[in-house]
Structures are given as structure tokens and as C-alpha cells.
Amino acid sequence: MILDLKEELADRMENQDFKYVMQDVSKVYIGAKFTYQEMLDRDDIPFKFKAILSHYMLKEVSADTTPENHLFYLTQDSLSYMVYRQLGVQFKMNVWQPEKGHYKSFSFTVGELYDRPEVLAQKDTIVVEELMIPKLKIIMFTV
Numbered sequence: 001m002i003l004d005l006k007e008e009l010a011d012r013m014e015n016q017d018f019k020y021v022m023q024d025v026s027k028v029y030i031g032a033k034f035t036y037q038e039m040l041d042r043d044d045i046p047f048k049f050k051a052i053l054s055h056y057m058l059k060e061v062s063a064d065t066t067p068e069n070h071l072f073y074l075t076q077d078s079l080s081y082m083v084y085r086q087l088g089v090q091f092k093m094n095v096w097q098p099e100k101g102h103y104k105s106f107s108f109t110v111g112e113l114y115d116r117p118e119v120l121a122q123k124d125t126i127v128v129e130e131l132m133i134p135k136l137k138i139i140m141f142t143v
Contacts, residue, residue: 018129021045026135030067032091032128037063049133051143056083067091068128076114084110087141090132096125107132 018031021044028046030039036057040050060080061070071091074081089110094103106119113119119126 020130023135028133028135028138030131030133032068032130033066035064035066036061036070046135046138048138048141048143052083052087052138052141055143056080067131071110071113071128072120072123072126074110074114081110081114086137088134088137092129092132094127094129095119096122103127105129 018033020031021042022029028049030045036053039045039053057080060078070080090107091113092105092107094105097104
């Protein structure tokens with residue numbers, strides 16, 4: 001019984017990795033493992049960003065999609081790609097470096113990422129950690 005409880009707790013904790021919201025003066029940092037629905041349900045995510053999600057993003061993907069999964073299946077003419085580009089969202093990710101045998105951390109905007117096909121080709125080994133969204137860009141975005 002105790003072993004089952006420990007396993008259940010470990011599963012719950014593992015599912016909480018990269019599910020956080022932090023803010024500083026200029027940016028909002030959101031863990032990339034949230035689904036879009038979980039973001040909409042959070043009180044600590046700016047309302048306008050949630051309005052952008054529901055008005056634009058959820059027209060193309062289901063609410064149970066994570067930004068991590070969504071990112072690698074965008075097309076450059078999709079509405080979600082344009083929204084991420086307009087907001088200046090940076091994605092912090094760990095990219096596998098096969099020649100060195102370890103991961104290296106990078107931050108890319110969606111435009112920078114799609115300009116680097118060699119990185120996109122590694123989508124199965126990339127771990128997306130967080131979205132970094134400039135507050136000024138959220139304020140300036142018109143819904």
C-alpha cells in the first residue's frame with residue numbers, strides 16, 4: 001500500500017515538471033507542459049494572453065494540446081505561428097547534441113526555430129521547457 005502511494009505521488013510530481021507560471025517586470029514565463037486548457041484555468045496567467053489563446057490558438061488545436069507539442073506542427077502560414085511570432089514568444093528548449101553526447105539549452109522565437117531546419121529535424125529529442133512572453137507585446141496585441 002505504501003509503495004502504491006509512493007508510485008502515485010511520484011507520477012503526480014513527474015507530471016508537474018515544467019508546469020509553472022512566473023512573472024518579472026518585463027516577461028511572463030509559462031512552463032511548456034501545461035495544456036492550453038490548463039492555462040485558461042489558471043488565475044496567475046494574464047487575462048489578455050488567455051483571451052489570445054481562446055480567440056486564436058484554440059481555433060486550430062484542441063484545448064488538451066501543449067505548446068510543446070503544438071510548436072513542432074505549426075506551418076508558417078498558420079494563425080498560431082503568426083500569433084507566436086507577433087507576440088515575440090521565445091521557447092526555451094534543450095536540444096540534443098549528438099556529437100557531444102548531451103543536451104544544450106537554447107532560446108528561439110518561432111521564426112528563428114523555423115529558420116533552422118536542422119533543429120526542427122530533431123523534434124523527437126528536443127525538450128521544450130518554457131514560453132517567455134514579453135508583457136509589452138501582450139499589451140500591444142489586439143484581439
